[in-house]
Amino acid sequence: MTQTYPIQTLNAISPVGLQRLDRDVFDLGTDIAEPRGILLRSADLHSAPIPDSLYAVARAGAGTNNIPVDDLGARGIPVFNTPGANANAVKELVIAGMLLAARNLYHAADYTRGLVADQALSGGDLDKQVEAGKKQFAGYELPGKTLGVIGLGAIGVLVANAAQSLGLKVLGYDPAITVERAWQLSPNVEQVTSVEELFARSNMITLHVPLIEATKGLVDADRIASMAPGGVVLNFARGGVVDEQAVIEALDSGHLHAYVNDFPSEAGSVHPKVIALPHLGASTGEAEDNCAVMAADQLSDYLLNGNIRNSVNFPEVVMARTPGTTRLGIFNENKPNMIGQITAALAEAGLNVAEFTNKSKGEVAYTLVDVEGEVQDELKDSILAIDGVIRARKIG
Ligand SMILES: NC(=O)c1ccc[n+]([C@@H]2O[C@H](COP(=O)([O-])OP(=O)(O)OC[C@H]3O[C@@H](n4cnc5c(N)ncnc54)[C@H](O)[C@@H]3O)[C@@H](O)[C@H]2O)c1
């Protein structure tokens, strides 16, 4: 009988992605007691109990701060995300945010709505008031201004390149930029070596970093103060990356012109110089499809083949299946003699290794091994008995 895998879906996951999961193999539902996989977007897993049945979590999106990534890693549960799959959607919203701020579009549209809805003006009276009122919304153009991009990953690189083609001078800061992203970055984007320099030289700052300990409150009072007067902060990363109180004080003093963000808060959303959107960055049909397809494919490949792609807590481990073999997936602490002990246990069980791969990431490592011969249930127990082995799975 074919093994089936129950998958719990949280949030609205695009049907285009869900279609990738063959219903003969995967049972999908929102209310599954013992899931093998969880497929989600922004649902908070920090306070949810994690069942022992769970093999993997797939985040249809980029940010994984809603998931207890380290705890799951310590239990041998990979967390996947979908880098780049929603990057264009966010880039377009950031460019829109820059224009909203520079041309005062939000307040201008609100003004004209009020002329009709609140003041009941029409005809010539309306025309007169439109012309009389427009001067208060006069803005500025982007060429000649400097944009500072913090985080040059999937989104930051697209934003930097697009802004540069709109005529802005673009500075970028990312001490851990990958070679792939560096290749994608326009040569006209100037990389700076400190976040302080970026603030001091930028009229607009846009954030494209994950919310982690190192990025909490990255935009603070001192850094804002170092910007030229009339600056704009764009935050489509996560609310916690910005010290919002410091931003509000700078807006009140007139030092900052606008704070455009995707993370409404009680204090921020009602401020007249804050434009807060309801976490819309990835909310396009295209991005939702891309993310769901990528997340579903990664989850399916892990459950069926043990392959790990785009995991935030385990290394990339992908190995072609060897026909006529049984596959085992083993998570272990990254310490000496783990591979020796695992292969000794296989030899002890009389199994011949056809293919073997082992990679580590930080404190943990993952082994995929295809073995020839009959794999007895006792083998799993003897592998689990090795000091440092976290989890072992016979994949079939
Ligand atoms: N508003 C939305 O709907 C929306 C959509 C997608 C992503 N996001 C947020 O944007 C973040 C970035 O997404 P991405 O797809 O570009 O991720 P990514 O992993 O491709 O890029 C993140 C980049 O940030 C860099 N970085 C990490 N710490 C840094 C620091 N202290 N200073 C400077 N750079 C640092 C990394 O080196 C990496 O290059 C996500 O983690 C998520 O929180 C929001």
Ligand SMILES: O=C(O)[C@H](O)COP(=O)(O)O
């Ligand atoms: O990190 C992300 O990918 C975004 O914040 C999108 O979140 P969402 O999938 O809940 O829209």
